[in-house]
Amino acid sequence: MTFKRAVTQTPNLGTAWQPGLQALRAEDKPHIKVEDPREEHLRGSADIDTALQPHEPQANRWDFAVGYQHTNRRNEVIYWIETHTGSDNQIKVVLKKLAWLQTWMRRDGKQLANFERDIVWVSSGHTLFTKGSKQVKELAQKGLIYSGAILRILNDRRS
Amino acid sequence: MATLHIKRLGQIKEASLVFGDLTVLVGPQATGKSIALQLLKLVVDAGQVQAELGRHGLDWSGKLPDFLDVYFGEGMRSIWQPHETSIRWDGQAVDLLQLAARRRKSKEESLFFIPAQRVLALRDGWPRPFTDYTPGDPFAVREFSEKLRVLVEQEFGASGDLFPQERRLKREFRGLLQEHVFANFHLKVDKFHSQKRLVLGVEKGAESLPYMVWSAGQREFVPLLLGFYWLMPATKVSRRGEINWVVLEELEMGLHPRAISVVVLLVLELVMRGYRVCLSTHSPQVLDALWALKHLRETQAQPEAFLNIFEAPNTPSMRKLAGSVMEKSVKVIYFNREDGTTTDISELDPSAASQAEAGWGGLSDFSSRANEAVARAVANSNKENQS
Numbered sequence: 001m002t003f004k005r006a007v008t009q010t011p012n013l014g015t016a017w018q019p020g021l022q023a024l025r026a027e028d029k030p031h032i033k034v035e036d037p038r039e040e041h042l043r044g045s046a047d048i049d050t051a052l053q054p055h056e057p058q059a060n061r062w063d064f065a066v067g068y069q070h071t072n073r074r075n076e077v078i079y080w081i082e083t084h085t086g087s088d089n090q091i092k093v094v095l096k097k098l099a100w101l102q103t104w105m106r107r108d109g110k111q112l113a114n115f116e117r118d119i120v121w122v123s124s125g126h127t128l129f130t131k132g133s134k135q136v137k138e139l140a141q142k143g144l145i146y147s148g149a150i151l152r153i154l155n156d157r158r159s
Numbered sequence: 160m161a162t163l164h165i166k167r168l169g170q171i172k173e174a175s176l177v178f179g180d181l182t183v184l185v186g187p188q189a190t191g192k193s194i195a196l197q198l199l200k201l202v203v204d205a206g207q208v209q210a211e212l213g214r215h216g217l218d219w220s221g222k223l224p225d226f227l228d229v230y231f232g233e234g235m236r237s238i239w240q241p242h243e244t245s246i247r248w249d250g251q252a253v254d255l256l257q258l259a260a261r262r263r264k265s266k267e268e269s270l271f272f273i274p275a276q277r278v279l280a281l282r283d284g285w286p287r288p289f290t291d292y293t294p295g296d297p298f299a300v301r302e303f304s305e306k307l308r309v310l311v312e313q314e315f316g317a318s319g320d321l322f323p324q325e326r327r328l329k330r331e332f333r334g335l336l337q338e339h340v341f342a343n344f345h346l347k348v349d350k351f352h353s354q355k356r357l358v359l360g361v362e363k364g365a366e367s368l369p370y371m372v373w374s375a376g377q378r379e380f381v382p383l384l385l386g387f388y389w390l391m392p393a394t395k396v397s398r399r400g401e402i403n404w405v406v407l408e409e410l411e412m413g414l415h416p417r418a419i420s421v422v423v424l425l426v427l428e429l430v431m432r433g434y435r436v437c438l439s440t441h442s443p444q445v446l447d448a449l450w451a452l453k454h455l456r457e458t459q460a461q462p463e464a465f466l467n468i469f470e471a472p473n474t475p476s477m478r479k480l481a482g483s484v485m486e487k488s489v490k491v492i493y494f495n496r497e498d499g500t501t502t503d504i505s506e507l508d509p510s511a512a513s514q515a516e517a518g519w520g521g522l523s524d525f526s527s528r529a530n531e532a533v534a535r536a537v538a539n540s541n542k543e544n545q546s
Contacts, residue, residue, distance in 0.1 A: 006456045045255070086510065087181040116539060117539060118535055119400060119534070119538045127510035129509060130443075130519075130523065131517075131519075133516070136526075136530050137533075139530075139534070140529075142534075142537065143534055143537035145531050145534040146530070148509050149511075149512075150510070150512060151516075
């Protein structure tokens with residue numbers, strides 16, 4: 001199963017898959033740096049938020065997903081990315097989105113949930129956390145990586 | 160702003176240091192931070208350095224390699240590369256060959272240097288004189304040690320308490336040090352078989368603890384405390400003599416984070432008094448404090464907000480300190496091992512595109528990797544439940 005196929009087989013995401021980072025909003029693209037943008041590595045993206053908006057308009061939907069084939073992995077890895085202001089008062093909002101994502105994966109996103117994943121909060125503005133802060137550690141314990149303003153996806157994935 | 164530009168000196172290929180009121184050097188071991196700081200002392204105080212070396216019987220015969228061994232320490236002649244090394248201080252070229260060849264007239268000291276090896280300054284609980292070291296030991300260590308000897312013998316000659324002392328340091332600092340470093344012990348001079356020595360004791364009549372049974376942190380801190388005493392005289396003057404600059408290497412040595420907080424506050428007290436302070440550090444806590452200082456300044460926060468970080472007493476005197484340092488300029492300079500250059504990372508922006516700045520010169524990298532490993536393990540451990 002590829003990332004593209006899993007997206008197309010997921011309820012209400014049918015046409016969300018786009019090549020490269022094309023599913024991302026223009027303002028989000030500068031926050032994602034991939035080492036190799038060619039198709040053999042960058043396996044496409046999906047705008048989860050927009051695709052599910054008509055179906056779950058009140059939900060705290062996650063932003064988007066990016067599929068990447070690393071050189072040291074047999075299968076593609078999915079990066080679940082939320083671009084959001086990096087400040088203390090947004091933690092609750094992002095954690096609600098995380099809870100929604102986890103529920104959605106159990107319900108509709110089962111195929112996508114089978115992939116190895118990182119769930120990442122990318123700061124869309126000025127960051128007001130330090131990387132060693134207690135808040136970032138609390139997020140990590142909930143499975144959320146706080147990347148700062150830039151998420152770098154390298155060919156060789158750190159284990 | 161004062162600037163020091165260094166090319167091809169030891170591990171440094173090219174370093175550009177623009178100094179603020181407080182300047183902090185970060186970077187991995189052996190990237191040239193200490194060489195840069197010792198060089199700063201040399202360019203600022205060449206006459207005083209030469210006079211001190213001469214006074215203690217050291218003769219380099221006007222030869223630069225010998226001078227470098229005497230000043231930076233044995234074997235350090237190799238840091239200088241003929242025709243390649245160049246130094247500019249405030250835009251003016253500094254010729255090291257000429258500096259070693261000709262004695263300067265001025266003997267004024269304007270930079271006080273507290274070296275990383277400060278624990279060596281005490282032996283058996285008493286400061287060692289300059290000549291107690293070998294000729295191959297760095298000048299900065301010998302000179303610091305000598306200063307402590309003079310301080311303790313001249314200003315604390317009679318037996319009595321060195322800490323706490325009514326006229327030394329603010330009351331608030333004394334309280335914080337008592338709590339976080341000395342644990343209610345007093346630092347005092349006593350005699351053992353007629354030999355004076357510094358000991359820790361609780362109260363008069365009780366047994367005293369000699370140097371060798373102090374905690375590692377206390378052994379590290381006492382020379383530093385004496386350095387602060389040197390810089391903050393008991394008189395009403397805010398600074399000692401003609402000293403304008405202070406270098407403090409690795410302020411965190413041997414100290415618990417709570418004690419580091421107090422030392423950072425003491426450093427800021429020096430800055431408030433008008434000293435230009437240069438630190439080197441491997442402690443992310445120091446950069447945490449500067450990062451907070453920057454944002455509190457930008458948001459025009461009250462000084463209390465800054466004091467809260469240190470759990471410092473909210474007194475008029477401490478608010479004055481916080482208010483004062485919020486006005487001061489701070490520079491953070493990263494020494495890069497890969498290419499031997501320096502980068503100004505004063506913005507300390509965790510979201511900067513530059514890895515050096517976002518990772519605070521490598522000081523937050525480990526924490527980031529730990530966070531990532533935990534987050535990844537948690538995110539993927541739930542997979543089976545979700546599928």
